[in-house]
Amino acid sequence: MARLSVNINKIATLRNSRGGDNPNLIQVAKDCERFGAQGITVHPRPDERHIRYNDVFELKQVVKTEFNIEGNCEEQKFVNLVLANKPEQVTLVPDILGQLTSNHGWDTIANQHYLQKIIKVFKDEGIRVSIFVDPVVEMVKAAATTGTDRIELYTEAYATQYHQNKEQAIAPYVKAAEVAHELGLGINAGHDLDLNNLKYFAQNIPALDEVSIGHALITDALYYGLENTIQMYLRQLV
Template sequence: MTRLSVNINKIATLRNSRGGHVPSVKTATIKCQEFGAQGITVHPRPDERHITRKDVYEIKPLITTEFNIEGYPGEDFLRMVTEVQPDQVTLVPDSETQLTSDHGWNTWEHLGFLKDVILRLKQSGIRTSIFVDPDERMVEGAAEIKTDRIELYTEPYATLYPIDRNKAIEPFVRAAKLADSLGIDINAGHDLSLENLNFMYHKIPNLKEVSIGHALIADALYLGLEITIQKYLECLK
């Protein structure tokens, strides 16, 4: 079974654009789970342009499924996640000013740093995942780091999918097969949508989790949140 984790960053972005508490990140957390989401993902950034540190602490008691926190593993981030104790932390190589994630880790270049971070998180009882491109060499590095999971960065797949979906999925299938052979579980995320999700699911049946935010929240503007979550869940059958 592939779990659907809803990234609620865009809810916070909309709230922050006006100030105040509407739409409510806490209500969104509750409703996403009520409507069938099997996890909640957030990606707090240092400038707090969407999810804030306060949000992270406030929604933790509301999560009855799984809580995944993404972010660059700076000291402030690591202190926060060890206090909050989410089910999973996904490490991304984003700079402080980056608009959105646009590449995975060079696992060999940052091997020592990531090893130390992974060990620290595991000692706190937190499952670990590393954001990587569908590059077999980077997957091999992830195995050296001893992460529990990798999250495949799927924007290249989403971009090529309308042109040649079989070509688009090829490197992801290879990376997933290698990860599986190395004992690493596989997540995926970035630009996955109702258009391209089901095809990836069928080509990579050992996916543990997909994290989807931007497209899902955009679809919810037209379809409603409950119907949208159900449609995404249908893609994972």
């Protein structure tokens, strides 16, 4: 079954809203693992509006499962942060400065040469690389020649269309995943996956390795509790 990595950005947002250290981000990461999460994801941004760069160093000392750092590799500060901490995985996202949330994948054709160079930087340090892509076959094919280990399918379009026509919503993702698998790429997925749409996605995407879920999971935890919520998400992946 696909692994569940919990994105704890929203915990940091809550902490930062009042200053201080409540909720304690490090303890939440430990508890997520204790409750069954198979990875911890963070996405630090230059303005540190949620995850702070120092959080990453502290988390590296305590995360016992898989540590995944997402971010904009065109920011040298981000590159330095990843190289200093050497997580199990880095996920490269084509954000712009000040972007509210990630909203598109890489153009792996136009950025082919750049991606080849930056991916090599991380892989030379033994870090697995995943790159954010839209469910477009041409982009998946071009991703395979960048040197990346995995792609992360950007799933907002699927989540948006799911309730109108789930078969139509999943179709481009199935095709993209089939091509990725044929080309030897690992397959991650994330963005707007939740308790309503996750099971159908996981059942229909071949060779899905990992989902990274933050906003929806933390929102659900307000109602169901964090431990129960993580278990509920894990059951969607069986």
